[in-house]
Amino acid sequence: MKKQETEKKRDRGIALLYILFIYISLPVMPGLWEKLTRYTGNFANYFAAVILAVFGLFIIFYLISKQKDIRNFVWLAILAFAYAWSLGKLKLSIEKIHFVEYGLLSLFVFRALRHNIRDKSIYLCSGIVVFCLGFLDEGIQYILPNRVYETKDVVVNGFAGLLGLLLIGLCFQPELKGPK
Numbered sequence: 001m002k003k004q005e006t007e008k009k010r011d012r013g014i015a016l017l018y019i020l021f022i023y024i025s026l027p028v029m030p031g032l033w034e035k036l037t038r039y040t041g042n043f044a045n046y047f048a049a050v051i052l053a054v055f056g057l058f059i060i061f062y063l064i065s066k067q068k069d070i071r072n073f074v075w076l077a078i079l080a081f082a083y084a085w086s087l088g089k090l091k092l093s094i095e096k097i098h099f100v101e102y103g104l105l106s107l108f109v110f111r112a113l114r115h116n117i118r119d120k121s122i123y124l125c126s127g128i129v130v131f132c133l134g135f136l137d138e139g140i141q142y143i144l145p146n147r148v149y150e151t152k153d154v155v156v157n158g159f160a161g162l163l164g165l166l167l168i169g170l171c172f173q174p175e176l177k178g179p180k
Contacts, residue, residue: 012115072170086156123165130165
């Protein structure tokens with residue numbers, strides 16, 4: 001029981017810290033991104049792809065180590081294509097980073113909620129939370145002098161979260177039953 005409480009606190013703490021990181025970085029990220037682009041040149045443009053490639057390799061090794069079914073790998077390939085296609089459609093590198101950010105956020109939100117929601121409704125609940133957090137993100141950008149609100153970004157954040165949740169459900173397939 002104590003281990004479950006520790007995991008619950010850890011998962012919620014990680015989610016909260018990640019959300020705070022996203023929101024706290026909003027006013028400073030444009031300047032940091034400009035400096036990063038100046039110092040790294042083209043690499044900054046491919047940063048999101050590098051993050052996804054590393055994450056993809058981790059997932060492949062995880063699936064192999066858990067001896068998952070071939071369907072998990074097929075879903076991974078389909079979702080990887082969806083991520084790559086989506087990243088290709090985004091014009092700005094910072095938008096691509098934001099897309100990856102919200103895919104990862106869906107994982108942290110899912111892990112934070114899994115301690116209390118132990119059925120498939122966790123996917124809907126996690127999706128709603130990620131969408132609301134993305135909407136709040138854009139709301140904060142609306143009031144910042146160096147950022148702008150774009151409805152398109154709310155949709156992109158939500159779609160990234162959806163892809164992240166599909167990855168969890170179709171590739172990792174976590175056990176949802178258990179004691180509360």
